[in-house]
Amino acid sequence: MRLIQNMMSIAEYPGAETAGSSRVIKIAVIGGSGVGKTALIVRFLTRRFIGDYERNAGSLYSREVQVDGEAVTIQVQDTAGAEMTDNGVSLPDHVSCSVHWADAVVMVYSVTDRHSFELIDQLHKAVIRPGSTVAPPPVILLANKADLLHLRGVDSEQGPLLAATLGCSFYEVSASEDYNQVHGAFHRLCCQLVKQHPPTSTSTTTEKKRSPLIPRPKSPNMQDLKRRFKQALSAKVRTVTSV
Numbered sequence: 642m643r644l645i646q647n648m649m650s651i652a653e654y655p656g657a658e659t660a661g662s663s664r665v666i667k668i669a670v671i672g673g674s675g676v677g678k679t680a681l682i683v684r685f686l687t688r689r690f691i692g693d694y695e696r697n698a699g700s701l702y703s704r705e706v707q708v709d710g711e712a713v714t715i716q717v718q719d720t721a722g723a724e725m726t727d728n729g730v731s732l733p734d735h736v737s738c739s740v741h742w743a744d745a746v747v748m749v750y751s752v753t754d755r756h757s758f759e760l761i762d763q764l765h766k767a768v769i770r771p772g773s774t775v776a777p778p779p780v781i782l783l784a785n786k787a788d789l790l791h792l793r794g795v796d797s798e799q800g801p802l803l804a805a806t807l808g809c810s811f812y813e814v815s816a817s818e819d820y821n822q823v824h825g826a827f828h829r830l831c832c833q834l835v836k837q838h839p840p841t842s843t844s845t846t847t848e849k850k851r852s853p854l855i856p857r858p859k860s861p862n863m864q865d866l867k868r869r870f871k872q873a874l875s876a877k878v879r880t881v882t883s884v
């Protein structure tokens with residue numbers, strides 16, 4: 642039942658094409674696999690924590706929120722997990738496109754996953770693209786799963802240290818335990834973007850950055866959500882019948 646309620650909360654959630662307000666803020670969330678990217682986005686936008694997910698293929702979430710008293714449409718692009726290879730970090734095309742599309746980037750690692758922490762430096766390089774003439778987008782670093790103290794693989798001092806080296810803000814959060822932390826981190830980023838881009842110049846700035854070659858990110862639709870719900874449900878039924 643919890644699963645059903647949770648899935649319905651996503652289905653009720655406004656679609657990506659509802660950008661009716663004057664201003665659209667685009668955020669890409671990137672990081673290693675299973676660090677909680679989807680959980681963080683859903684938590685920020687719906688207040689809910691959903692424990693069951695399938696591997697992410699890259700969905701675009703959208704919602705109108707109030708930022709400093711102004712109605713703003715936030716579009717958040719979830720991305721597939723990045724992997725470390727012998728030649729550095731391997732970013733699927735979809736992730737690179739999302740980074741170029743975004744006004745700001747949220748990098749995520751899990752405090753329980755040392756590899757996801759070690760990916761961050763490489764991911765940051767992919768975001769800021771040293772030597773590029775285009776100004777890099779604002780970036781924040783989130784250390785997720787702070788509730789899993791017994792599984793901690795990254796010391797609590799290491800995150801802030803890395804963030805200071807990279808020149809970005811840092812937040813240790815738990816998508817499962819603390820809505821306020823997650824909301825605070827995303828909200829501060831939104832405030833920063835709103836201040837940086839006054840309403841009249843927003844669309845111009847955005848259009849300048851976006852290449853026509855970059856495909857629009859996917860948005861979750863009802864059919865996709867229903868399919869995922871059925872999959873999750875049949876997995877549960879299998880578990881129950883096999884006991």
Ligand SMILES: Nc1nc2c(ncn2[C@@H]2O[C@H](COP(=O)(O)OP(=O)(O)OP(=O)(O)O)[C@@H](O)[C@H]2O)c(=O)[nH]1
Pocket residue numbers: 673674675676677678679680681691692693694695696697698720721722785786787788789814815816817818
């Ligand atoms: N305990 C705990 N579990 C979490 C937290 N955030 C996410 N999870 C769990 O971690 C698992 C992975 O979460 P996802 O949100 O799917 O992670 P992801 O980064 O989107 O995963 P990929 O799409 O595979 O890259 C899920 O089982 C979540 O329930 C958290 O803060 N605490």
